[in-house]
Amino acid sequence: MNPLLLDVPLQLETERLILRAPHQTGDGNIVNQAIRDSFSELKAWLPFAQEMPTVEETEINLRNAHINFLKRESFRFLIFDKNNHNFIGVSSLQRIDWVIPKCEIGYWINTKFSGIGYMTEAVKKLANLGLNDIKFRRIEIRCESANFKSRAIPEKLGFVFEGTLRNDDLSADGSTLTDTCFYSIVK
Known part of the structure; x- marks a missing residue:
């Protein structure tokens, strides 16, 4: 099936959360x-x-994310x-990768809401969407090895730790080599 024909909801709900595609004017302000x-x-x-983006840059980024959502290139919520x-x-x-099909889950959280399980709840919902509705055969989560808060999410959700790729990437600021931990869940 052509991915453009997939019905992917623009909004999802969990017990405590609403996840929605960035399609509203003004989303750039809140993000x-x-x-x-x-x-x-x-x-x-x-x-x-x-570098701190401007509100306009963030709004443009979110509008591009919505375009990518519609093109089925990525699904940002x-x-x-x-x-x-x-x-x-x-x-x-x-x-x-629609050939396999597989994807990766990425995430970041507003610091003031960290540590109360919101991101774990959201990632669980997206993994369910990916495996059961979109029919991905593999979902990966990649984290820098020293990012223990980020690594805790796939570990709590039962993703399999597949290993650490040494000197796999650059640090966020591009100054040093870092190791990447790989987690996956398959169907």
């Missing part, structure tokens, strides 16, 4: 504020957070608290 709130933590791990509508973070099905 940019979360980047600002969490900049020092994000900068340590994510190449996109090496903004995560909100169901009760108070606070913006929690972002999680995506990305690096999609």
